[in-house]
Amino acid sequence: MAETYRRKMTAYEEVNWQYNRAADLLGIPDQHKAIMRNCYRELKVQITLHRDDGRLEELYGFRVQHNGSRGPYKGGVRYHPSVDMDEVRALASLMTWKTAVVNIPYGGAKGGVNCDPRSMSENELQTLTRTFTRKIDMALGPYRDIPAPDVNTNAKVMAWMMDEYGRKHGYTPAIVTGKPVNLGGSKGRESATGLGVFFVAQRACRDHGLTLSGARVVIQGFGNVGSWAAKYLNDAGAKVIAIADVDGAVRNDKGLDIPALLAWAKEKRTVAGFPGGDAWAKERIFEVPCELLIPAAMNGVLTDLNVGAVSARLVIEAANNPINPHADHILAERKIPVVPDILANAGGVTVSYFEWTQNLQQFYWDEAEVLKKLEAVMDRAYGEVSEMAKKRGVPLRTAAFMVGIQRVHEAALLRGI
Numbered sequence: 001m002a003e004t005y006r007r008k009m010t011a012y013e014e015v016n017w018q019y020n021r022a023a024d025l026l027g028i029p030d031q032h033k034a035i036m037r038n039c040y041r042e043l044k045v046q047i048t049l050h051r052d053d054g055r056l057e058e059l060y061g062f063r064v065q066h067n068g069s070r071g072p073y074k075g076g077v078r079y080h081p082s083v084d085m086d087e088v089r090a091l092a093s094l095m096t097w098k099t100a101v102v103n104i105p106y107g108g109a110k111g112g113v114n115c116d117p118r119s120m121s122e123n124e125l126q127t128l129t130r131t132f133t134r135k136i137d138m139a140l141g142p143y144r145d146i147p148a149p150d151v152n153t154n155a156k157v158m159a160w161m162m163d164e165y166g167r168k169h170g171y172t173p174a175i176v177t178g179k180p181v182n183l184g185g186s187k188g189r190e191s192a193t194g195l196g197v198f199f200v201a202q203r204a205c206r207d208h209g210l211t212l213s214g215a216r217v218v219i220q221g222f223g224n225v226g227s228w229a230a231k232y233l234n235d236a237g238a239k240v241i242a243i244a245d246v247d248g249a250v251r252n253d254k255g256l257d258i259p260a261l262l263a264w265a266k267e268k269r270t271v272a273g274f275p276g277g278d279a280w281a282k283e284r285i286f287e288v289p290c291e292l293l294i295p296a297a298m299n300g301v302l303t304d305l306n307v308g309a310v311s312a313r314l315v316i317e318a319a320n321n322p323i324n325p326h327a328d329h330i331l332a333e334r335k336i337p338v339v340p341d342i343l344a345n346a347g348g349v350t351v352s353y354f355e356w357t358q359n360l361q362q363f364y365w366d367e368a369e370v371l372k373k374l375e376a377v378m379d380r381a382y383g384e385v386s387e388m389a390k391k392r393g394v395p396l397r398t399a400a401f402m403v404g405i406q407r408v409h410e411a412a413l414l415r416g417i
């Protein structure tokens with residue numbers, strides 16, 4: 001076993017490693033296991049982008065539809081230099097299990113472009129988004145595949161995608177979620193992933209004998225997910241003591257002033273240099289002693305090489321696939337529970353589902369209703385996963401995979417696989 005963890009796995013192999021472990025415990029037949037593990041459709045498209053300075057750049061866009069047994073494909077679009085087919089497959093697969101864990105009627109998908117948005121103008125980003133949308137158009141549709149924001153994409157990017165899709169197909173707000181509210185977006189969508197992380201953190205603290213009020217929290221990532229999670233945790237009395245982003249980190253053991261940090265980061269686009277704390281090495285963020293450690297940035301950040309330095313009571317995976325199987329195993333041996341991504345960050349896709357249903361009905365809900373429904377879904381999902389963990393004596397990650405796989409398998413069987 002230890003050998004398997006040590007071998008360097010790709011992101012998709014890591015997800016499948018977790019999948020296999022849970023599917024074996026459920027006794028899923030090998031042939032069915034393979035069908036559910038593999039992806040249904042994979043698109044790779046060439047994108048030529050005319051940069052503002054006259055250069056012609058060649059980029060690649062990806063859209064992977066992993067499994068659609070339970071409904072239309074659903075998943076975010078990521079703009080990052082690291083995007084490749086393997087990463088997109090891994091993230092698409094996680095979406096299949098995630099939508100099943102929260103029991104919303106979707107399959108799993110993911111997309112992305114291997115661009116560096118930090119070096120791009122708004123005009124270049126819009127051109128790229130429209131070109132990418134046109135090139136994957138044949139695989140999209142409000143009942144086929146519905147993209148959403150992910151790393152380095154946001155409501156504005158979704159508005160461009162919706163507009164480009166609409167040029168050919170007519171007004172179709174349900175083609176993407178995470179849109180601006182005045183273009184058919186749902187109230188509560190922007191904060192939904194961070195709020196879902198908060199709901200799950202509350203319940204996990206209760207289950208593991210921790211008090212959230214006064215608990216020290218360390219967060220990697222201060223984008224959409226990390227910043228909203230920080231806000232809700234801070235509002236509930238937790239003490240956020242260190243935050244890292246791609247440009248640096250800041251630490252204050254007395255607790256960072258989160259409203260002031262949010263204002264700073266909005267203006268400077270980074271937490272680095274925030275005067276309300278000391279500069280800290282972003283590579284050493286996981287070493288800061290805390291009760292709650294929340295990776296909310298990229299995948300593959302906690303490995304066998306750095307997980308030994310973690311000094312937390314509980315890890316909540318706000319990011320997708322931040323911990324590789326070897327590091328996961330070490331945390332389990334050290335009795336540090338991990339609330340897995342497919343449960344912890346499912347608040348985003350849950351409110352995306354609410355947005356889609358509102359778009360299809362053309363009837364909109366107020367924010368209180370959205371948040372109440374989100375809490376109910378996260379609560380039920382957390383309860384079902386922790387019950388499975390107790391019943392089968394497995395970690396929360398394996399339990400979450402088991403809950404998700406069981407639902408997808410049942411749907412596939414009902415369709416006649």
Ligand code: NAD
Pocket residue numbers: 149150151152153193220221222223224225226244245246247282296297298299318319320345346348349
């Ligand atoms: P984002 O682009 O808004 O923010 C990403 C953050 O990570 C930024 O603060 C960035 O500076 C930081 N970061 C990037 N590289 C880093 C590094 N090497 N070290 C430290 N920080 C680094 O993205 P997001 O939407 O907040 O997504 C974050 C994670 O949450 C991703 O794994 C994403 O897949 C996952 N997620 C997002 C949503 C959503 O609704 N946006 C839903 C579910 C899961």
